[in-house]
Amino acid sequence: MAQKKVVSIEDRIPKLKQARKKKANRRLLFYLSIFFILISIIVYLQSPLSYIRTIQVEGNSFLQDNEIVKQANLTDNKNIWTIDTDAVESILNDSPIIASAKVSRKLPWTVSITVEEYELVGYTQKESTYYPVLGNGTTLQSMAKKTYNGDAPLLKGFNKETYLHRLTNEMEKLPETIRNLISEVHWTPEKDNNDKMRLYMNDGFIVDARIPNFADSMEIYPSIVSQLEEESEGIIHIGVGAYFESFHNGKKGQEAEKGD
CATH class of the missing domain: 3.40.50.10960 (Rossmann fold)
Structure with a gap:
């Protein structure tokens, strides 16, 4: 009958320590990743990186793109997250030419305006x-x-x-x-x-x-x-x-x- 190999506690301790160390390293790496992500978001929100760089206009035929952008009061020196999309849509819907308007953000720095004009x-x-x-x-x-x-x-x-x-x-x-x-x-x-x-x-x-x-x-x-x-x-x-x-x-x- 084969004898079972007996592993002493002294032999197991180094392996347990190594496993715990790896687990602790993984946890530390996770927390550091979260920390740097949060720092990156804060830097993005507080820097010109979050300013509007592109404004896309779709669905218009009577009004020019620049006319719609001017009506919406959007400029490239505004933070994309400070825009009240509902308020901009309300302003555009007051136009006698625009039947409906939809304003949305496209990260990292684009604002999309889709309009439907009266026929x-x-x-x-x-x-x-x-x-x-x-x-x-x-x-x-x-x-x-x-x-x-x-x-x-x-x-x-x-x-x-x-x-x-x-x-x-x-x-x-x-x-x-x-x-x-x-x-x-x-x-x-x-x-x-x-x-x-x-x-x-x-x-x-x-x-x-x-x-x-x-x-x-x-x-x-x-x-x-x-x-x-x-x-x-x-x-x-x-x-x-x-x-x-x-x-x-x-x-x-x-x-x-x-x-x-």
């Missing part, structure tokens, strides 16, 4: 100058154009801001595919109907409509057009009901219901 829904015209109009009714006087490229409808006759704002609010709700079909919108108020307007479409049709619920009413337009013969010419009336009135025979076509 371009049309142009107003004064003499030979065209002014972009946004979905909230803001007319961009500083971005006047001498030429019209047809990227949004012309809004004509809206000499009262109230009705222009109502229309632009509806225009922004329209699917882009339908809005792109509109060439011109003329405000044609009547004695008992100030909301009346007439649209000239890029496909040759004319639409008689009202401002209230205009976006909902226009959703049926593609369905009505798809039911008409290719050579048809006339006026499409939309509102409570919807029907087509031909120029050729003066008769009203079949009434079309939403959902056809």
Whole structure:
């Protein structure tokens, strides 16, 4: 029968001491690492290393990057951690062009600004100058154009801001595919109907409509057009009901219901 090897306590003591020493060294190294990390953070926060060096702006088309940075009151001599992102977002959201803004930090020294602007829904015209109009009714006087490229409808006759704002609010709700079909919108108020307007479409049709619920009413337009013969010419009336009135025979076509 094999004899078990007996290790004396004297032989084990040096190994125990060595293990304890390694454990103590590891603990010391851990605490030193934490200490230097904390010192590095303090140095970073208190030094120019934490100052803003880069400001990224995304999502803008009407406003230039430097205009947004100026509105946000951000400069490269500010500590990135002293910025109140909520306050900066609130300032930017006060802009008549910006619908929403998001401000965030990107370590070590970058601030990111992402904006969503109100959509371009049309142009107003004064003499030979065209002014972009946004979905909230803001007319961009500083971005006047001498030429019209047809990227949004012309809004004509809206000499009262109230009705222009109502229309632009509806225009922004329209699917882009339908809005792109509109060439011109003329405000044609009547004695008992100030909301009346007439649209000239890029496909040759004319639409008689009202401002209230205009976006909902226009959703049926593609369905009505798809039911008409290719050579048809006339006026499409939309509102409570919807029907087509031909120029050729003066008769009203079949009434079309939403959902056809």
